[in-house]
Amino acid sequence: MSSHVSNSCMPTEAVMSAHPTFCRYGVGAGLLISPMFISEIAPPKFRGSLVTLSEVSLSLGVLLAFVVNFALGGNWRWMLALGAAPGAPQRGLQLVASVSSPTFRVRLSLVISRAVESCLACPALLTMTRVLSLALTRSLLCS
Numbered sequence: 001m002s003s004h005v006s007n008s009c010m011p012t013e014a015v016m017s018a019h020p021t022f023c024r025y026g027v028g029a030g031l032l033i034s035p036m037f038i039s040e041i042a043p044p045k046f047r048g049s050l051v052t053l054s055e056v057s058l059s060l061g062v063l064l065a066f067v068v069n070f071a072l073g074g075n076w077r078w079m080l081a082l083g084a085a086p087g088a089p090q091r092g093l094q095l096v097a098s099v100s101s102p103t104f105r106v107r108l109s110l111v112i113s114r115a116v117e118s119c120l121a122c123p124a125l126l127t128m129t130r131v132l133s134l135a136l137t138r139s140l141l142c143s
Helices: 002-007 015-018 022-040 048-071 078-081 087-097 102-121 121-140
Strands: none
Touching: 022 048, 048 078
16 A cells, blocks of 8 residues: 555656565565465365456456556556555554454553553552553453
8 A cells, every 4th residue: 555655656657667666576476376375275165266266356456457547547646546545444444453462462561561660760659560560461361
C-alpha cells in the first residue's frame, strides 16, 4: 500500500520507475511462491481448483488494471493511487480484528512496567508497581 502512495507522488515517470525496485521483486516472488504454497497446504481434493482459482484471479486482476487505466485516460498517478484503495480498509480491519499473541502481551506488560518504574522514585511505590505488573502479565496471559 505504501508503495502505491509513494509512487503516485513521484515527480516523473523516470524517478518512479527507479524507486520501488525492491517492491517489484517482492511481488514477483509472491506470485511465484503463492501457487506452490497453496498446492502444499491444500487438501488433495481441492488442490487443483484452488491453484487454478489463484491464477485466474491474477489474470482477472491484470485485465481489470488495463480497463481502469483505459478509463482513466492513461493518468498514471491516479492509476497508482487507486492501487492503495484495497489495502487501506484491509489494514484497518487487520488492526482492529487481529488477536494479539501471548508474546505480545508479555512484551506490552514489560514495557508498561518499565515506563512506570522509570517514573517512580519511591521504593514502596516501585514494589507495588512490580506486583501490579506481575498480576497484569498473568491476567493478560490467561485471557
